[in-house]
Amino acid sequence: MKQEVHKFINRHQLISPNETIIVAVSGGPDSMALLEFLWSERERYHIKVCVCHVHHQLRGSEADEDAKYVQAYCEGKNIPFYQKRVQVKEYAAKQQIGTQLAARELRYEWFSELLSTIPNSKIATGHHGDDQVETMLMKMIRGSMPLHSFGIPAKRELGFGLIIRPFLSITKEEIEQYCKEASIYPRYDSSNQSQTYTRNRVRQDILPILKRENGNIHIHMQRQNEWADDDHDFLMSLAGEVLPTIIIEKSERNVTISRQALLNVVVPLQRRLIHLILSYLYGKNSPLTTSIHIEQVLELFNREKPSGELHLSDSVFVRRDYDVCHFSDALMKTIKEREHVLSIPGRIFTSNWTMEASLTDNNEVTEAQNQVVLDLDAITEPLIVRSRRPSDRIACRGMEGTKKVGRLFIDRKIVKHEREQWPILVDGNGQILWVPFLHRTRLANVGPQTKNKLVVTCYRQEKSGPNTGSDSIIGGFFNID
Ligand SMILES: Nc1ncnc2c1ncn2[C@@H]1O[C@H](COP(=O)(O)OP(=O)(O)OP(=O)(O)O)[C@@H](O)[C@H]1O
Numbered sequence: 480m481k482q483e484v485h486k487f488i489n490r491h492q493l494i495s496p497n498e499t500i501i502v503a504v505s506g507g508p509d510s511m512a513l514l515e516f517l518w519s520e521r522e523r524y525h526i527k528v529c530v531c532h533v534h535h536q537l538r539g540s541e542a543d544e545d546a547k548y549v550q551a552y553c554e555g556k557n558i559p560f561y562q563k564r565v566q567v568k569e570y571a572a573k574q575q576i577g578t579q580l581a582a583r584e585l586r587y588e589w590f591s592e593l594l595s596t597i598p599n600s601k602i603a604t605g606h607h608g609d610d611q612v613e614t615m616l617m618k619m620i621r622g623s624m625p626l627h628s629f630g631i632p633a634k635r636e637l638g639f640g641l642i643i644r645p646f647l648s649i650t651k652e653e654i655e656q657y658c659k660e661a662s663i664y665p666r667y668d669s670s671n672q673s674q675t676y677t678r679n680r681v682r683q684d685i686l687p688i689l690k691r692e693n694g695n696i697h698i699h700m701q702r703q704n705e706w707a708d709d710d711h712d713f714l715m716s717l718a719g720e721v722l723p724t725i726i727i728e729k730s731e732r733n734v735t736i737s738r739q740a741l742l743n744v745v746v747p748l749q750r751r752l753i754h755l756i757l758s759y760l761y762g763k764n765s766p767l768t769t770s771i772h773i774e775q776v777l778e779l780f781n782r783e784k785p786s787g788e789l790h791l792s793d794s795v796f797v798r799r800d801y802d803v804c805h806f807s808d809a810l811m812k813t814i815k816e817r818e819h820v821l822s823i824p825g826r827i828f829t830s831n832w833t834m835e836a837s838l839t840d841n842n843e844v845t846e847a848q849n850q851v852v853l854d855l856d857a858i859t860e861p862l863i864v865r866s867r868r869p870s871d872r873i874a875c876r877g878m879e880g881t882k883k884v885g886r887l888f889i890d891r892k893i894v895k896h897e898r899e900q901w902p903i904l905v906d907g908n909g910q911i912l913w914v915p916f917l918h919r920t921r922l923a924n925v926g927p928q929t930k931n932k933l934v935v936t937c938y939r940q941e942k943s944g945p946n947t948g949s950d951s952i953i954g955g956f957f958n959i960d
Pocket of ligand 1: 502503504505506507508509510511531532533534535586603604605606610668
């Protein structure tokens with residue numbers, strides 16, 4: 480096991496002489512093993528080792544015991560120990576994110592602070608090969624793959640420093656064995672056993688089957704990651720060279736390109752060119768630069784219809800006028816606030832949700848909380864998606880007369896700020912067809928007379944933190960892990 484780790488550290492040049500490695504230790508087996516490993520090998524690498532521990536104040540006395548355990552271990556070996564208490568619950572409520580994500584964001588924020596205060600330092604975490612497999616599987620399941628590798632990177636930038644993961648080439652089992660041999664008796668986090676979190680379901684149900692098929696799956700996935708990154712770097716450098724040849728006009732907030740010039744290059748370069756443009760306009764880590772958005776833009780450019788629009792968010796806009804395509808957020812200012820035309824087929828993204836429309840002849844398609852099925856010929860096109868207005872009323876199915884949309888929100892106890900962002904589907908006459916998850920109109924029902932069956936689906940976009948796959952979209956408004 481030790482040899483594997485040394486090989487991995489050298490291959491990825493994770494550690495350099497005279498550095499201080501700040502080991503992020505939860506008290507669990509992975510980070511305790513990492514601490515023991517780096518501490519015992521500190522002379523070999525000519526490094527200083529210290530420890531940081533975050534007290535999340537989430538698991539009552541269990542968390543107090545974790546902190547005491549790590550501190551006592553460090554005192555026993557004279558390892559410098561840093562600890563910080565963070566208010567996860569308050570932060571999660573303020574940011575409207577899950578506690579797991581809130582804990583992670585606060586942890587990484589402090590890691591970043593430590594990197595700026597401790598000179599020549601790096602943070603090391605205990606992520607291992609099984610974590611790698613789980614992460615990649617989860618991203619594949621959610622469909623949130625970026626263009627580059629989608630696993631945990633062996634090293635990446637964090638604030639002004641680097642975070643490294645020396646254990647990615649070994650398994651959890653090897654770590655447990657190492658702990659035993661080194662007489663380390665780590666703490667076990669009871670929430671790791673819970674089936675509540677998607678990761679734990681992947682860990683407990685899917686991973687064992689894959690490992691039974693091939694115990695080296697973590698190595699194969701790690702290799703896949705590394706190759707994907709090499710390919711991506713190469714393709715990105717090519718895309719950088721091609722970019723000026725497709726641009727017609729560029730300003731701080733707009734990019735205009737030639738569609739034909741884009742479509743003349745191979746598809747992997749097309750994807751990266753769009754990625755470069757979106758990153759230029761909206762920032763490298765913007766959730767608008769994911770494979771899903773890129774796919775949508777390419778779909779718009781490849782359609783038979785010579786013109787069309789795509790709304791990637793409330794303020795981000797792509798428009799095709801024959802061969803000239805505009806990427807802009809300034810253009811949106813001229814459009815009526817928060818009103819979007821939903822093409823059929825088509826999809827609209829905002830920072831919070833995705834609405835998707837298509838025609839189907841599948842008789843199995845049914846309505847669900849996040850899906851409505853309508854007779855297209857009974858409504859006036861175009862379909863419009865917009866936020867609510869005070870005078871909005873809907874002719875709810877199963878009810879007489881009309882009901883105020885505001886009342887629907889109140890009845891379902893939807894909080895005020897969510898109401899403002901809730902998508903509402905309206906037809907060309909301004910008739911409300913659907914308030915996703917709440918009510919549909921009693922009009923435009925599908926029946927034997929229906930020739931064109933329209934399906935509209937609404938997805939809530941998950942909010943996530945840095946490098947957790949901030950691009951993921953999940954099906955279901957309330958399904959946030
Ligand atoms: N409370 C914490 N304080 C410091 N570092 C932490 C803390 N929680 C997690 N980490 C770091 O992040 C890594 C991954 O976190 P995760 O919660 O996935 O841990 P884990 O797989 O249960 O690992 P461990 O066995 O080390 O707890 C850990 O190995 C550790 O390096």
